[in-house]
Amino acid sequence: MKSLLNAVVRVLTAFDWPLLAMLVLFTALGLTVMHSAVGGTDWRFADQARNFAIAFAVMWAVALIPPPMLMKLALPFYLVGVVLLLGVEFMGETSKGATRWLNLGFARIQPSEMMKIAVPMMLAWYFQRHEGEVRIRDYLAAVLMLALPFLLIVKQPDLGTALLVFAAGFFVIYFAGLSFKLLAPVMIVGVVSVGTLIYYEEPLCQPGVDWVVLHDYQKHRVCTLLDPNADPLGKGFHTIQSTIAIGSGGMYGKGYMQGTQTHLDFIPERTTDFVFAVYAEEFGLYGGIMMLVLYGLLLARGLFISSRSATQFGRLLGGALTMVVFVYVFVNIGMVAGILPVVGVPLPFMSYGGTALLTIGIACGMLMSVSRHRAGKT
Template sequence: MRRIIPGWVKWPRLDFALLSGLLLLMSFGMIVLYSASGESLDVVYRQATRLGVGLLALLVFSQVPPHIFRIWTPWLYALGIVLLLATWAVGVGRGADRWLDLGLFRFQPSEIMKLAVPMMMAWYLHPRHLPPEPIAILVSCLILAAPAVLIARQPDLGTALLVAVSGGFTLFLAGLQWRVILGMAALAAAAAPALWVVMHEYQRNRVRTFLDPESDPLGSGWNIIQSKIAVGSGGLTGKGWLNGTQSRLEFIPERHTDFILAVLSEELGLLGVLVLFALYIFIVGRGLYIASLARNTYARLLAGSLSLTFFVYVLVNAGMVSGLLPVVGVPLPLVSYGGTSMVTLLAGFGILMSIYGHRNFIR
């Protein structure tokens, strides 16, 4: 499908459908954020700045051909591992040593891993026959397990799971046999009690609270209960923008970060939620479509895995806000305020754009 158009005309190599979806989502998010922050323009400006930086990363990454990413993949992965080890030694942050202070700014090395793990797995599986053979499965598992364990130790179970999941998706997209998938799922279920033992006490409490929030309505159950009240009282059309009482009166915890979806649900109702879900479906669908257009294993696996991981954020966050899943620190992607995750996510979409823009290169 080679076109007879000079290369520069295609610059910038962007997928305008995906970009529109992202911009629409981000604009929607900023409107909700304005309300969720208690009408703080300051917060909205800072979010806009962060999105701007993210979009810049997206733009830059989109111009880099996928094979360059592939060449640099092992180095990026190695760097991530080293930095994770460094947090062990010199990490800063309240309670959880996730942060590295680089003088100018602080960042979470685990963010690198959100990109580096699917990249590394795609890199590893790229030259191999697919569906992967047992030895390849074993090595893949090691690739994803090493950083996941390091991140879980920080402790940041949410990110660790996301990293592990992104690796899992790579394997799935690589055609991992269903019987292996089911076997692993069974193994995971069997290992759950062991997980309980190694969990921190606060993590166990979160699970306990999730199972029965009303047991401690003012303590650990407060978040879930207040969030559900916000969502439920929103109804079909919501209480109106800037009119959510649960949000205005500060009943919703973390209302402009992890629980911003509760604010959206309360003020814009079920319709607002469905519009948001539709935007996410469109973005993820478009991402998977781009993946299927790619011409080599590395690009396919990477694009597919990034898209699916993006969706996992949505699933986990929306599940948490509605009381379906335990409270884990996973933001609503591109809508929640703050976090390095926004830049990482947009950089990921930059890679997707690059794959889309260079889909006709055979390398």
């Protein structure tokens, strides 16, 4: 009886209850929106419910792993991920013009997904080992550890996943003490580049112009962002229809399962990348604000947990994983609203798909692990 009681206590203490409460709310909201997006309880709704169950189970299992054990797993996890990415480069399977999958015989995996977790773990472990004596060469080494998987994923090509991996690694490096003065020149170059692109949009977006650093489909996405009406029934269709759906929702929305853009099939990929357009049309501006507030509370809780970690590893890992969720939300809503290019980034807890939910589940499990072993807590 005592052993059973101890097991129950261990299960209950594995969770950070405020964070868990927010995740339960997101689960209810995500399944509600998915029910509307598919028009009922078809196989996609059932699959998404199963995906949530798996994500919660994995989250709980990861939450039971103490941060010292996560530190020990960081290096081998990163090395395995890089080896698998190299395997994709030389032996990967190609689908729809992209080589992202690796067939291991017993399973078909997408190694780039695991790097969203492996990269911040590796960099947090590295800075933990150099705590108190971080020098410029340590930042350069961290950049190299980030650049290797980033470039391998870009080459597949999978720009959306590459950006998320880069963001995860960048936030670890920034939280480790990287001076903002070093970032200022990069930001200036970025602003100048965007301004130049907007000013010279017409000649740069001509069919015969090669952008060198981007594939043709990536160039088309940027040009479509600048002028979606140039090809309203082709490349600009996604952006135009999603913005119409958001605008037609007005202040209060059209009501649950009453979205015309959604249920007349005008919104492409309405269960995955463009699910926010479904939500905004049916729940309006106020509904969108409520969703953003809930995301804000989730991010605030993640940063609060990270700030109270007993180790630098926990602070860096928790902070980076929390900010990756922010990048997910910012990029997805930005592309649906027509202010960012379409890069195939899902909306956390809303978009259909098991891989993204599993990744978020692992990240939340790690946050709960950090919470259980925070400073001053036994």
